[in-house]
Amino acid sequence: MEEEDDEVMVREGLMASQREIFSISGPIHLTSIDWNNSYHRTSVASCLVQAVYTLERDRQQNRIGLKSQANHWWEFFNFTLAETLIDDSDGSIYGAVFEYKHFFSYNYHHTPHSKPPPRHVIAFRGTILKPHSRSRDLKLDLRCIRDSLHDSTRFVHAIQVIQSAVAKTGNAAVWLAGHSLGAAVALLAGKIMTRSGFPLESYLFNPPFSSIPIEKLVKSEKLKHGVRFAGSLVKAGVAIAVKGRHHNKGQEDDSFMKLASWIPYLYLNPLDTICSEYIGYFKHRNKMFEIGAGKIERIATRNSLRSLLSGGGGGGSSSDSSSEPLHLLPSAYMTINASKSPNFKRAHGIHQWWDPMFNGEYVLHQFNN
Secondary structure, X not given: OHHHHHHHHHHOOOOOOHHXXXXXXXXXXXXXXXXXXXXXXXXXXXXXXXXXXXXXXXHHOOOOHHHOOOHHHHHOOOEEEEEEEEOOOOOOEEEEXXXXXXXXXXXXXXXXXXXXXXXXXXXXXXXXXXXXXXXXXXXXXXXXXXXOHHHOHHHHHHXXXXXXXXXXXXXXXXXEXXXXXXXXXXXXXXXXXXXXXXXXXEEXXXXXXXXXXXXXXXXXXXXXXXXXXXXHHHHHHHXXXXXXXXXXXXXXXXXXXXXXXXXXXXXXXXXXXXXXXXXXXXXXXXXXXXXXXXXXXXXXXXXXXXXXXXXXXXXXXXXHHHHOOOOOOOOEEEEXXXXXXXXXXXXXOOXXXXXXXXXXXXXXXXXXX
């Protein structure tokens, strides 16, 4: 009966769910952070994203003082909350700027592969399907599908905050992190900052792929390859036809190679329909080079069919990051969850990425001209 009462209280917003309580659901085993350890960095970044989710849930449920849960998600890792990011449409907290307390006193060991901690982590939450945030978040989810996220006031505010942080501390000391819709915000911002000459270390958990999820819809590997091969041929053909009328190829190449040098961390689950197509997207690129169609794929990778047909030239200038599909990404370091998720909710959830029993596959995809 007591458990039933607790469930009712959680449902009615009178207490936090277990997944919002750090001491129950957080990586409490990480009492000391090794910034050279990729699991440690991933855990910190994903927990700071969870902190943003919990900040908004604290706000929605009016949990203040000792009842609030969000602060534990950043204080455990010695971060402070420098700024909360508020959506001007619904007043929800969609992001936050966290500052590492020991940044200036950190004992650096300079080696070729050493990883310093960030000074600031700018984190963005995904969709919360609760009355106070549902409408606005779902509208932005639709913008991701339509590749118009850049026109939203939330994104405009987010990129301003990021640019301000980089102006103050330099791009090397700033991380971006986001989950789902928040990963889309961070990915788009990361592309724009990279093309402007300020690449940022970025942790993108379950980022939405704004195209047909062939990886999930088609079971046959041969058919998957056939569909993607045809898509690459069409894109390359249209790009050659369209760009024969343009005279800014040098500028486009320079912009694209800037983007290709940026290697964000992508965290993907094969059972998550929202992000799993990234796995097939990069696998297809490798396959094209293996069968000797690398030249076609190089052209296809640089271009978006939607942008080509709408007269945008396919991609290339710094402003193209805004209107091009989110998934137009030359390089990435993919972490793929190799464990079987019991359902979609778990496959798309943020908690999987700090699981101490995490079983992952790690693949680097780097675009070579």
